[in-house]
Amino acid sequence: MKIxxxxxxxxxxxSETGLYANKLLSEGAxxxxxxxxxxxxLIGTCVVIQHTEDRMLRRIAELSAKGKVEVMGxxxxxxxxxxxxxxxxxxxxxxxxxxxxxxxxxxxxxxASIFDGIPINQGCTGSCxxxxxxxxxGSLISRPISKIRGQAMxxxxxxxxxxxxxxxxxxxxxxxxxxSLDRLIESVSSILGDFRIRVGMMEPGNTAGILVGLLRAYxxxxxxxxxxxxxxxxxxxxxxxxxxxxxxxAFRSIVKQYRSTFTDSTLSTDIITGYxxxxxxxxxxxxxxxxxxxxxxxxxxxxSPRPYTADYNRxxxxxxxxxxxxxxxxxxHHEIAGKKMQRQVGKFKKIYITEHGKNxxxxxxxxxxxxxxxPGRHDLYSFMDCEIVDFTDTYAIGxxx
Ligand code: SF4
Numbered sequence: 006m007k008i009x010x011x012x013x014x015x016x017x018x019x020s021e022t023g024l025y026a027n028k029l030l031s032e033g034a035x036x037x038x039x040x041x042x043x044x045x046x047l048i049g050t051c052v053v054i055q056h057t058e059d060r061m062l063r064r065i066a067e068l069s070a071k072g073k074v075e076v077m078g079x080x081x082x083x084x085x086x087x088x089x090x091x092x093x094x095x096x097x098x099x100x101x102x103x104x105x106x107x108x109x110x111x112x113x114x115x116x117a118s119i120f121d122g123i124p125i126n127q128g129c130t131g132s133c134x135x136x137x138x139x140x141x142x143g144s145l146i147s148r149p150i151s152k153i154r155g156q157a158m159x160x161x162x163x164x165x166x167x168x169x170x171x172x173x174x175x176x177x178x179x180x181x182x183x184x185s186l187d188r189l190i191e192s193v194s195s196i197l198g199d200f201r202i203r204v205g206m207m208e209p210g211n212t213a214g215i216l217v218g219l220l221r222a223y224x225x226x227x228x229x230x231x232x233x234x235x236x237x238x239x240x241x242x243x244x245x246x247x248x249x250x251x252x253x254x255a256f257r258s259i260v261k262q263y264r265s266t267f268t269d270s271t272l273s274t275d276i277i278t279g280y281x282x283x284x285x286x287x288x289x290x291x292x293x294x295x296x297x298x299x300x301x302x303x304x305x306x307x308x309s310p311r312p313y314t315a316d317y318n319r320x321x322x323x324x325x326x327x328x329x330x331x332x333x334x335x336x337x338h339h340e341i342a343g344k345k346m347q348r349q350v351g352k353f354k355k356i357y358i359t360e361h362g363k364n365x366x367x368x369x370x371x372x373x374x375x376x377x378x379x380p381g382r383h384d385l386y387s388f389m390d391c392e393i394v395d396f397t398d399t400y401a402i403g404x405x406x
Pocket of ligand 1: 137
């Protein structure tokens with residue numbers, strides 16, 4: 006059987022689709038890059054905002070005109086079968102959740118090109134009023150440390166030497182098993198050999214509770230000093246309306262401890278602009294938080310009322326205000342990212358080559374998970390010494406020593 010694969014959205018979603026495809030490979034299927042010649046088209050869907058959901062539905066229609074399609078991801082859970090047809094099969098919520106009760110455990114990760122990470126837990130412990138992911142994925146199910154460690158070892162044995170632990174909220178990991186994320190990271194980083202670990206996004210509310218152990222686990226040379234901590238807003242009134250379960254100063258405190266422990270590090274965060282009760286004052290508080298914490302990466306999303314969520318009937322603020330706020334934060338982000346990347350020029354670094362880029366280049370990651378582009382096609386998962394000679398606001402440019 007020839008399978009064609011597309012996946013969208015967060016790393017967790019892409020990881021699940023990649024693992025499911027690896028399962029089909031272990032059953033004899035082969036990958037094709039051409040959807041026309043495939044026997045099965047697999048699509049990992051995202052519905053985080055209305056615009057994305059519309060795109061997914063259009064893409065599924067295009068693919069199903071070519072033949073059989075299997076739909077995974079959040080759309081398959083929230084569409085309640087409304088899009089199923091002769092050519093379209095949904096991998097629904099219950100099947101989806103069974104992945105985390107053992108079905109994922111024995112899947113061998115053998116094909117790097119379709120691998121995005123190891124899902125460590127399904128769902129979360131939150132109930133944010135804007136979030137459809139919670140609706141699609143349900144409550145927390147964590148996979149046992151031994152199973153994740155086992156899968157990482159198989160992945161390493163196939164020469165894929167960057168382990169991405171993916172989740173909706175990594176900091177919630179193990180709360181249902183009497184363990185925690187720091188123990189998982191320490192277990193995986195205790196595997197012998199040279200490789201790197203990237204830890205997936207985590208919610209500030211749960212992160213605060215495990216911070217001491219987390220910073221200890223992050224101190225391993227194998228763990229990238231990369232923290233993806235979605236804050237969504239810098240205003241406490243907005244955070245309460247979102248039902249986020251923390252205030253802006255809790256985020257500031259986590260970042261302060263993280264930065265003082267790892268002075269050469271990357272902070273990635275998410276901001277929702279134009280939440281239904283956003284005001285000039287709340288917007289200013291978000292700008293202030295960004296200026297105070299200086300995130301290298303800001304993922305900006307405009308508020309989009311989602312079905313099945315508490316915010317479904319909320320009206321976003323006037324479009325011009327939302328556009329203005331979004332543009333301001335986008336420019337502020339580029340300014341911060343550019344300044345920070347410029348400071349890397351002249352520095353000597355050991356980078357880990359993890360992908361091949363355009364025009365005969367390779368992309369490596371430094372200890373802070375910064376992307377560094379170097380000339381030449383070098384062996385994947387090899388370490389290289391380089392000097393940073395130039396920059397853009399999204400990556401550095403290196404010269405191999
Ligand atoms: S945004 Fe909130 S509800 Fe959605 S996945 Fe994160 S913690 Fe869960």
